[in-house]
C-alpha cells in the first residue's frame with residue numbers, strides 16, 4: 001500500500017532520501033501546473049516549483065505532521081507565486097509602462113498542430129485552442145488570491161479548510177471568495193458556458 | 204430556503220460537501236426555483252469548461268536540476284544541539300531568534316534564492332495555530348517548547 005504524504009515526510013526526516021524522491025514524483029506535476037497557472041510562465045513555474053521542494057527538503061528535520069502535507073506544500077508555493085507576481089509587475093513597470101503586463105503574455109502550451117492531421121482535425125484543434133486561450137485568460141484576470149483559490153479548488157481538489165489555510169483566510173471568507181471568483185469566470189466565459197465543445201469520439 | 208441562502212451553497216452543493224439535510228433543502232429549493240436552477244447548471248458547465256484546460260508536463264530538465272539541487276543541499280547544521288539539554292535556554296534562544304527573524308523579515312521581501320528556510324518552517328509550525336480547535340481535536344497539542352528555529356546561517 002502506498003505510504004501517505006505524512007509517512008513519507010517522516011521517513012525523509014529520518015534520513016531516507018528515497019522517500020523524498022517519491023514525494024517529488026507525487027507532487028512535481030501538480031505543483032508545476034499550479035504555479036504555471038499562477039505566474040503564466042513555464043520556466044518561472046518550474047523554477048518556483050524547485051524552490052518549493054528545496055525548502056521542504058531543507059526543513060525536513062523539523063517536520064512535524066501538524067497539518068496536511070499538501071497544505072504546507074501549497075502554502076509555500078502560493079506565497080512564492082504571489083511574491084514572484086509582484087516582482088514581475090515591479091520589474092515590468094521599471095522597464096516600460098508601455099509594455100503589456102506579464103499576465104497578458106500568452107505562454108503557449110498548446111499541443112503543436114500535427115501536419116499529418118486532416119483538415120477537420122486541424123480545425124477542431126484550432127477551435128479547442130481558442131477556447132483554452134479564453135479560459136486561460138479569464139483565470140489570469142482574476143485577482144491573485146482568487147486565482148490561487150480557484151486553482152487549488154478546481155485543479156487540486158483541496159478541501160475548503162485546506163485552501164483557507166493556504167490563502168490565509170477563514171473558511172467562510174474562503175467560500176465567498178471562491179464564489180465571487182467563479183461568478184466572475186461565469187460571466188467572463190459566458191459565451192462558452194453552456195456551449196459544450198463539439199462532440200468527438202475521444203475525450 | 205431563499206435564493207441568497209442557496210447562493211452561498213451552490214459550490215458546496217456541487218462539490219457534494221453539504222450535509223444530508225442541507226442537501227435536501229437545497230434540492231427542494233432548486234426544484235421550485237428556476238433562477239437558482241439555471242445558475243447551478245451554469246456553475247456546473249463552468250466547471251466542465253475549466254476541465255478543458257490541458258495539463259502541462261514538467262520538462263525533462265526539471266527532474267535533472269531537481270536531483271542536482273537536492274544532492275547539493277547542504278546538510279543541516281545542528282549547532283543549537285548543545286542547547287537541547289537545557290530546555291529553558293533553548294526556549295529563550297528560540298524566542299530571541301524568532302524576534303530577530305521577525306524584525307529582520309519585516310522590511311524586505313525575501314528574495315528567491317537563498318531566502319531563509321525558517322520562513323517555511325515557521326509556516327509549517329504556524330499552521331495548526333490558525334485553527335487550534337481542529338488541531339486539539341485531531342492531534343497532540345503543540346509541544347510546550349517551540350522547536351529550535353533554524354537560524355539564518357550566516
Ligand SMILES: [Zn+2]
Nearest residue numbers: 206209236239
Ligand atoms: Zn432561488
